[in-house]
Amino acid sequence: MNDHRTPPADPASERSAGEEAAEVRRFWGRLGLPGLVDVHTHFMPERVLRKVWEYFDALGPLTGGLSWPITYRQEEAERAGLLGEFGVRAFTSMLYPHKPGMARWLNGWAADFARRTPGCLHTATLYPEPGVETYVREAVETGARVFKAHVQVGAYDPAGELLDPAWGLLAEAGIPVVIHCGSGPAPGKHTGPEPIAQVLARHPRLRLIVAHMGMPEYEEFLDLAERYAEVRLDTTMTFTDFAERLSPFPTGALPRLTALGDRILLGSDFPNIPYPYVRQLQALERLDLGQEWLRAVCHDNGARLFGL
Template sequence: MPDENYLPDLRDRLGVPGIIDVHTHFMPDSVMQKVWAYFDSAGPLVGRTWPIAYRADEQVRLKTLRGFGVRAFTALVYPHKPEMAAWLNEWTAEFAERTPDCLHTATFFPEPSAADYVRAAIEKGARVFKVHVQVGRFDPRDPLLDPVWCLLEDAAIPVVIHCGSGLVPGEYTGPGPITPVLQRFPRLRLIIAHMGMPDYSDFLDLADQYADLRLDTTMVWTDFTESQTPFPTTELTRLRDVGDRILFGSDFPNIPYPYEHSIQVLEQLNLGDDWLRRVCYQNAAELFAIT
């Protein structure tokens, strides 16, 4: 059974006002229902049974997340086809306006209109973008994205990007396709979702090379993930070296275990309270200027 005291006790011990979760999903209901149906069917990009732990309507999910002590979070959306991203951005802008603790989120897809609607989202106040190379099945090196990467680099807006090959590899996943993007746009504030699972070492190498690259902890070290994609124990010491660029993420609501497990596994790494404090709150607070 979940321990209701674990998260408040941890926040008190760390001396933080809450948790900042950079990897949560809020979407138009029609889209969320399709996402849940995909998980229910154990679709090709999932590849295994995946029960949704926090399946509920939007207001219940918001109340649940805030009940965990989450002070700020994202509404990660992602298109899987052209002519979808601009509509999603309209929805996320409206969601952010009525949900003050949500970081205004936007997205994009390689298409001729991408630069225009990304620029519009930035002008409306987008604070973080999400892009899913695996689901979108596109090459991040696509020339249609060059002006987008340039806009985001110049605006210094973080981009949560699923470009690792977990759980199922895609044609353009892994460090290979994204590395040339970083070479061309070295100041991009990419946040590598899931620590780049399963290519953990390669993405830690990229973090060594690019000072503005960050990684999120989403699903890493959980029992669900470790059973198939274990984090290499030989790399644990490297987590200290990039401790100021690791951000907590959960994948709420689409996780198959209790929310607090996502943080318990971080504590069990035994990297110390200062490291945990930075990962669960301070790093994101500094990145997004949350006071």
């Protein structure tokens, strides 16, 4: 097995969109796939996204003080089109509130974005506030296929009583929730595996997709995935040079990735990544876990989960 911490020299970072798209397409073409399924991409109202970019530019506390140049600052339509050129068959509009009264508005925007954007899975979000069960139910009834929760940015306890009815509703509906609950790149008051373990103890059928594979508490979140059959993990930023400098994945845990190969999903964090999209794919390939594993992670697991 190759050492995933010692990648080959990176290709030139300066390339045209066409060259990058060709490189991504060659990747999944070699695997015999029809494209990629990326469960962790960000599209949100432009003024909200610009605020997010300003936060990264200013090295806000939740970035861990890391230099984080945003690679894809194009306009919305161009960014969505670029994913199409990459051959991403399905992607999400991960968005999240940081205060009460914001989630329902974001859900309305996301529903419209999914209607007008080929390939986008209708995404919704939630926040611990009165009425959360009502607007979560509304989103489910209007076709939401995936939810996003961000414990770090929202600074809330996912095991708090306000969210409990919403988790129950989502578990019953079988709708996946991509949740940033690990303590990377900087810990929050309620990040880490303990609150999520409490949620799953109450709702064992909840389809949580742990973002960033739970970075840096990788092994603790692998424990939860091994305990609960509906828990999944996404690869967002993990194994890349950038993430390995911050929170290296423990080499001894690599066999566990093979055993959970049907519940690991490709995620990228596009467009908010400090490197080209293809680096995520190359990082997964460097793990040397086999082509069957790579095909499952990059396409088949997501396609099965979302019925593509």
